[in-house]
Amino acid sequence: xxxxxxxxxxxxxxxxxxxxxxxxxxxxxxxxxxxxxxxxxxxxxxxxxxxxxxxxxxxxxxxxxxxxxxxxxxxxxxxxxxxxxxxxxxxxxxxxxxxxxxxxxxxxxxxxxxxxxxxxxxxxxxxxxxxxxxxxxxxxxxxxxxxxxxxxxxxxxxxxxxxxxxxxxxxxxxxxxxxxxxxxxxxxxxxxxxxxxxxxxxxxxxxxxxxxxxxxxxxxxxxxxxxxxxxxxxxxxxxxxxxxxxxxxxxxxxxxxxxxxxxxxxxxxxxxxxxxxxxxxxxxxxxxxxxxxxxxxxxxxxxxxxxxxxxxxxxxxxxxxxxxxxxxxxxxxxxxxxxxxxxxxxxxxxxxxxxxxxxxxxxxxxxxxxxxxxxxxxxxxxxxxxxxxxxxxxxxxxxxxxxxxxxxxxxxxxxxxxxxxxxxxxxxxxxxxxxxxxxxxxxxxxxxxxxxxxxxxxxxxxxxxxxxxxxxxxxxxxxxxxxxxxxxxxxxxxxxxxxxxxxxxxxxxxxxxxxxxxxxxxxxxxxxxxxxxxxxxxxxxxxxxxxxxxxxxxxxxxxxxxxxxxx
Numbered sequence: 001x002x003x004x005x006x007x008x009x010x011x012x013x014x015x016x017x018x019x020x021x022x023x024x025x026x027x028x029x030x031x032x033x034x035x036x037x038x039x040x041x042x043x044x045x046x047x048x049x050x051x052x053x054x055x056x057x058x059x060x061x062x063x064x065x066x067x068x069x070x071x072x073x074x075x076x077x078x079x080x081x082x083x084x085x086x087x088x089x090x091x092x093x094x095x096x097x098x099x100x101x102x103x104x105x106x107x108x109x110x111x112x113x114x115x116x117x118x119x120x121x122x123x124x125x126x127x128x129x130x131x132x133x134x135x136x137x138x139x140x141x142x143x144x145x146x147x148x149x150x151x152x153x154x155x156x157x158x159x160x161x162x163x164x165x166x167x168x169x170x171x172x173x174x175x176x177x178x179x180x181x182x183x184x185x186x187x188x189x190x191x192x193x194x195x196x197x198x199x200x201x202x203x204x205x206x207x208x209x210x211x212x213x214x215x216x217x218x219x220x221x222x223x224x225x226x227x228x229x230x231x232x233x234x235x236x237x238x239x240x241x242x243x244x245x246x247x248x249x250x251x252x253x254x255x256x257x258x259x260x261x262x263x264x265x266x267x268x269x270x271x272x273x274x275x276x277x278x279x280x281x282x283x284x285x286x287x288x289x290x291x292x293x294x295x296x297x298x299x300x301x302x303x304x305x306x307x308x309x310x311x312x313x314x315x316x317x318x319x320x321x322x323x324x325x326x327x328x329x330x331x332x333x334x335x336x337x338x339x340x341x342x343x344x345x346x347x348x349x350x351x352x353x354x355x356x357x358x359x360x361x362x363x364x365x366x367x368x369x370x371x372x373x374x375x376x377x378x379x380x381x382x383x384x385x386x387x388x389x390x391x392x393x394x395x396x397x398x399x400x401x402x403x404x405x406x407x408x409x410x411x412x413x414x415x416x417x418x419x420x421x422x423x424x425x426x427x428x429x430x431x432x433x434x435x436x437x438x439x440x441x442x443x444x445x446x447x448x449x450x451x452x453x454x455x456x457x458x459x460x461x462x463x464x465x466x467x468x469x470x471x472x473x474x475x476x477x478x479x480x481x482x483x484x485x486x487x488x489x490x491x492x493x494x495x496x497x498x499x500x501x502x503x504x505x506x507x508x509x510x511x512x513x514x515x516x517x518x519x520x521x522x523x524x525x526x527x528x529x530x531x532x533x534x535x536x537x538x539x540x541x542x543x544x545x546x547x548x549x550x551x552x553x554x555x556x557x558x559x560x561x562x563x564x565x566x567x
Contacts, residue, residue: 015062016178019075052079053091059073059076060073070175074179075179078142079139082122093115097115100112107164111150114149136184139183143182223247229254232247276322285310304326304327306322309342311343420457425462425485428463442475449486449487457498461533481553487499495559497558503552506552515528
């Protein structure tokens with residue numbers, strides 16, 4: 001009995017070794033790796049069914065023992081279910097089961113039923129095993145249990161029972177042991193493929209993020225010749241083994257860096273070879289592993305492998321990124337993951353650039369609207385005041401003319417969106433000096449700016465608030481009042497807090513709530529405009545904070561973040 005067991009064990013071990021060597025060799029091929037990693041389409045599932053079914057058929061031709069066959073058929077079926085799910089598991093089992101049925105024999109019916117059941121039960125364990133570490137170990141335990149189930153079915157379905165028991169005693173132990181080991185090794189080989197792919201993805205992701213960090217300042221400007229050239233140079237510098245990098249728009253070549261650049265210039269030349277046109281229509285990426293597949297019209301071009309990924313702005317294709325190598329069949333899974341990651345990231349950066357451009361245009365439109373709102377009556381009143389002082393106090397008239405010139409120069413000719421805080425204070429003071437000349441002792445303005453408040457601010461954020469305080473806070477008060485413009489650093493040293501406070505007539509809370517609401521019919525847009533611009537510059541957590549107390553005055557607070565880049 002022991003000699004027979006040893007003979008069966010050795011034979012099955014040799015048979016299993018052949019199968020596992022075949023699988024290990026196949027695991028080195030890219031097509032096999034891709035097939036094991038994807039498993040998404042019906043066609044790929046059918047291919048896997050056939051592959052594992054053939055493994056099981058090979059395993060069926062084992063060692064003949066009386067009216068039965070000691071075999072390794074279960075390995076292919078169980079692995080199919082474990083790594084690809086119940087559909088592939090049952091499909092492979094039916095292929096192996098039908099083949100076994102036509103071989104006939106004492107245990108043919110039991111073998112057919114058990115192999116289908118093994119494929120189904122292994123498939124049911126598919127999701128659980130993918131959540132575990134050391135998948136090979138749990139696969140080996142499950143395989144041993146499923147083989148025990150197989151022999152229970154053989155005993156229950158085969159007649160005479162005594163003869164079935166004798167066969168199970170003879171071939172059961174070596175088959176359970178060998179098939180369990182075979183499944184464990186098979187799953188370990190496939191697990192190594194998954195782990196290798198995961199390492200490639202992680203390495204590619206890290207490199208994508210590093211490239212993104214360096215290309216962001218350029219692609220923030222949008223996709224153009226300059227930004228594309230800089231991004232291509234950075235990619236070629238940071239990615240080993242690439243021969244060339246190209247950026248293509250919908251119309252023409254934007255940048256081409258690396259080998260073969262002499263054949264793909266000047267910039268603006270049509271770069272739409274047939275395969276690039278095809279990929280832009282299909283909306284998918286393209287891998288060309290041979291020179292003739294690239295479709296380059298230049299026979300001396302050294303580039304022989306290519307990958308093209310599309311760049312999107314929302315759902316619209318705006319261009320493509322191409323990476324090239326000088327050897328055929330040299331685009332590996334690393335380059336694929338890298339290019340796909342860069343394509344997604346660059347698409348996001350291009351969309352962000354559009355948002356930045358829109359924000360800049362919006363901010364420019366808002367400041368132009370604010371400048372356009374300068375009340376002509378202010379100019380006329382200022383000139384009348386200056387005329388008055390020309391007769392009474394010529395020196396004062398001269399100073400007022402200087403203030404008026406400074407005020408309008410800052411309003412109408414200031415092109416920079418961000419200015420030094422003290423420049424903004426000087427602009428406010430030019431306006432205030434003219435108003436104080438008009439209203440005399442009824443208007444007083446004090447400045448209390450901490451010397452630590454050295455920051456850049458959006459232009460024209462204080463003057464509209466001070467103007468509002470004069471018109472609606474101080475002047476309605478018969479005795480006039482005082483306006484205090486202050487600036488201090490917050491307790492956390494992260495903000496410069498600007499405040500414009502008056503002791504005028506104040507207002508009710510319902511009026512305060514309406515001040516910052518946009519209303520197209522409202523003639524005065526000063527406070528609403530400033531509030532909107534601050535949010536646009538710094539984010540939704542910033543803007544004006546208005547507090548008012550009827551009969552006592554109003555306070556407007558403006559937080560300016562320190563050390564924070566403007567959005």
